[in-house]
Amino acid sequence: MLEFFFLFMIVAAGTGGELCVSRAMKVVGEVHDFRPAALVRFVFRAMRVGWMWIGVAMMSLAFFSLLAMLSIENVSFVVPVTALSYAAGAVGAMLFLHERISRQRWLGVFIVCIGVTLVWLSRR
Amino acid sequence: MIFGMKNSPGLHLKTYVLILFIVLFAPLGNVLLSKGMKGVGSAKNWVPSELFHILVSIISSGYIWLGIACLLTFFVAYMLVLTWADYSYVQPASSFSYAVVAMLGYFLLGEAVPPLRWVGIFIICVGVFIVGHTHPRTTERA
Numbered sequence: 001m002l003e004f005f006f007l008f009m010i011v012a013a014g015t016g017g018e019l020c021v022s023r024a025m026k027v028v029g030e031v032h033d034f035r036p037a038a039l040v041r042f043v044f045r046a047m048r049v050g051w052m053w054i055g056v057a058m059m060s061l062a063f064f065s066l067l068a069m070l071s072i073e074n075v076s077f078v079v080p081v082t083a084l085s086y087a088a089g090a091v092g093a094m095l096f097l098h099e100r101i102s103r104q105r106w107l108g109v110f111i112v113c114i115g116v117t118l119v120w121l122s123r124r
Numbered sequence: 125m126i127f128g129m130k131n132s133p134g135l136h137l138k139t140y141v142l143i144l145f146i147v148l149f150a151p152l153g154n155v156l157l158s159k160g161m162k163g164v165g166s167a168k169n170w171v172p173s174e175l176f177h178i179l180v181s182i183i184s185s186g187y188i189w190l191g192i193a194c195l196l197t198f199f200v201a202y203m204l205v206l207t208w209a210d211y212s213y214v215q216p217a218s219s220f221s222y223a224v225v226a227m228l229g230y231f232l233l234g235e236a237v238p239p240l241r242w243v244g245i246f247i248i249c250v251g252v253f254i255v256g257h258t259h260p261r262t263t264e265r266a
Binding site: 071102106112119 | 146151154155157160161162163165166167177184188205221222225226228229230235236238240241243244245246247248249250251253254255256257258
């Protein structure tokens with residue numbers, strides 16, 4: 001049961017965090033200048049966006065959930081099942097960022113879900 | 125051909141080296157985190173004092189810091205390679221990480237990896253490969 005909770009936190013908080021950071025990046029705008037000073041200015045600009053902080057907080061939560069899950073399960077089990085993030089990411093991007101998800105991407109997500117199910121079933 | 129990349133042998137070599145970094149350092153980081161967390165142990169009662177003790181153990185674990193260093197190396201390599209190579213090239217290539225993490229778990233940590241898990245991991249790699257081969261931009265440019 002605890003594994004379900006931690007997996008949910010890794011996938012939901014991790015994907016939610018990435019979506020928030022992605023939204024923040026779209027507010028900040030595309031990077032054209034890769035010189036160090038410009039990158040520092042870019043980071044400071046990003047830190048002024050609220051979505052960025054929400055994203056970092058959620059990603060931190062996902063990281064600690066990953067640590068908690070690694071303390072009770074094997075890494076060869078934990079990391080593959082977190083691939084479920086691809087499904088959460090596709091759904092989240094469609095609903096939250098209003099992105100169009102192609103049929104091919106849905107097919108890939110479906111195949112990932114089959115793989116995750118098999119890995120989950122292989123649990124001792 | 126890697127779309128969006130200049131077709132020079134030096135750039136290809138740089139790309140392959142960084143993808144090798146991505147495929148090795150992300151799984152290695154997770155394996156080190158796993159090793160560190162097995163040493164720290166899991167919470168039993170989930171009371172604040174126990175969680176604080178675990179947090180102190182995590183912060184003082186060398187394996188955890190090494191794992192974080194590996195994940196940071198992976199992240200920098202990933203960001204760097206994306207500055208010249210296409211996401212649709214890098215992401216499928218990095219899908220091998222799932223197989224590498226199982227191999228490292230098996231060889232370095234002595235984990236039992238049943239055949240069903242290997243099949244599942246292979247299918248995940250195929251799925252990620254397909255996801256990565258879709259167009260990275262799904263919205264119109266503003």
